Amino acid sequence: MSSKNDGFGKHLAGRRCEVLTENNMYLGNGFIQSADKDLVMITNDKKKAFPVKKKDVIKITSLSDKDGSQTFVAKVSSVKPGLLKLVNAKVLQAVNSRESYRVLADVDAVIRVDDKKCPVKVTDISVGGMKIESNLIMGLGENLPVELVLNNNRLLFVCEIVRADVGGSPPYEYGIKFAALMDSDLDKINLYILNKQIQARQKNF
Numbered sequence: 001m002s003s004k005n006d007g008f009g010k011h012l013a014g015r016r017c018e019v020l021t022e023n024n025m026y027l028g029n030g031f032i033q034s035a036d037k038d039l040v041m042i043t044n045d046k047k048k049a050f051p052v053k054k055k056d057v058i059k060i061t062s063l064s065d066k067d068g069s070q071t072f073v074a075k076v077s078s079v080k081p082g083l084l085k086l087v088n089a090k091v092l093q094a095v096n097s098r099e100s101y102r103v104l105a106d107v108d109a110v111i112r113v114d115d116k117k118c119p120v121k122v123t124d125i126s127v128g129g130m131k132i133e134s135n136l137i138m139g140l141g142e143n144l145p146v147e148l149v150l151n152n153n154r155l156l157f158v159c160e161i162v163r164a165d166v167g168g169s170p171p172y173e174y175g176i177k178f179a180a181l182m183d184s185d186l187d188k189i190n191l192y193i194l195n196k197q198i199q200a201r202q203k204n205f
Contacts, residue, residue, distance in 0.1 A: 009035060009036055009037075010034075010035065010036065012032045012035040012040075012062050012070070013032055013033060013034050013035055014031070014032065014033075015031070015032050015062040015063055016029065016030075016031055016062070016063045016104070016124075017029070017030055017031065017032050017042065017060050017061060017062045017063065018060070018061045018063075019042065019050055019052075019058060019059075019060060019084070020058060020059040020060070020061065021056075021058060021059070022057055022058065022059060022073065024059070026163040026164075026165070026175065027050055027051055027052065027058070028044060028050050028051070028165055028167075029044065029165065029173055030042040030043055030044040030050070030084065031043050031044070031045075032060075032062060035089070036089075037088075037089050037090075038087060039077070039085065039086070039087060040060070040074055040085070040086040040087075040089050041083065041084070041085055041086075042060065042083070042084040042085075042086070043082055043083055043084075044082055046082070046167070046168045046169075047081055047082040048081055048082065048167065048168060049079050049080060049081045049082070049084075050079055050084050052076050052079055052084070053076065053079065054076050054077065054078060054079065055075060055076060056075070056076045057073055057074070057075050057076075058073065058074065058076060058086070059071055059072070059073050059092070060072055060073075060074065060086070060089075063102060063104060063124055070091065071091070071092045072089050072090060072091045072092055073089070073090055073092055074086035074087060074088055074089040074090070075087050075088045102124050102125065102126040103124060103125060103126075103192075103193050103196040103197065104123065104124050104196075105122050105123060105124055105125045105130075105196070106121070106122075106123070107121070107122040107125075107148065107149070107150065108120075108121060108122075108149075109121070109122050109132065109146055109147060109148040109149075110146070110147040110148075111132075111134070111144045111145065111146050111147075111159075112144060112145040112146075112147075113136065113138070113144060117147075118134065118136055119134075120132045120133060120134040121133040121134075121171070122148065123173075125189065125192070125193070126189075126193070127178075127186060127189050127190060127193070128177055128178065129159070129162070129175065129176050129177035129178055130159070130175075130176055131173060131174070131175055131176075132173070132174050132176060133171040133172065133173055133174075134170075134171055134172055134174065135170040135171055135172070136172070137166050137172065138161055138164065138172075138174065139161065139164070140161055140162065140163075140164055141160065141161065141162075142160070142161045143158055143159070143160050143179055144158070144159055144160075144161070144176075145157075145158055146158070146159050146176075150188055150189065150191075150192040151188065151191060151192055151195065153188045155185045155188060155189070156185075157178055157179075157180055157181045157182070157185055158178075158179045158180040158181075159176040159177065159178055159179055160176060160177050160179040161174050161175070161176050162175050162176065162177050163175030
């Protein structure tokens with residue numbers, strides 16, 4: 001693991017993030033309120049405590065349209081309802097590759113459950129999968145058909161639920177990976193991600 005902290009700091013403030021164990025078990029979502037190598041503060045809008053304890057070492061993956069995802073590890077200093085404080089943060093990876101680049105999204109989609117069409121919201125997307133919000137309670141490992149429109153292009157594919165956050169009140173958050181995706185649909189997702197990167201960079205000029 002690299003001990004370098006290049007690229008780590010105040011620019012992370014305000015980003016959405018995922019909280020994981022060192023073994024990549026999903027613990028929840030949040031927002032990075034402030035960040036430097038000595039103290040990282042993470043909140044969540046559900047005002048509940050993350051399932052960690054003091055001195056645990058965990059992973060945080062931040063999300064950004066412009067910079068892609070960045071993962072770092074840190075030690076838990078304190079945990080309270082809605083607030084997580086971390087120390088000794090160290091960057092693991094800054095990811096910008098085509099294969100794992102994730103961008104924030106706000107796209108309506110439909111999943112089919114028991115032959116019924118159910119609306120969901122896509123909140124981020126990569127060529128490997130998506131994060132969605134839904135009022136439905138679904139289980140890990142479920143394979144579901146998805147219908148999605150990106151840049152006026154209709155996509156149909158099968159996904160597998162690999163992460164689920166069903167605590168509290170809906171909407172619930174799920175991480176899904178693409179289980180069956182045609183090359184033509186993959187091209188459409190790549191184009192959407194590229195356009196989002198271009199738009200994000202244009203906002204900064």
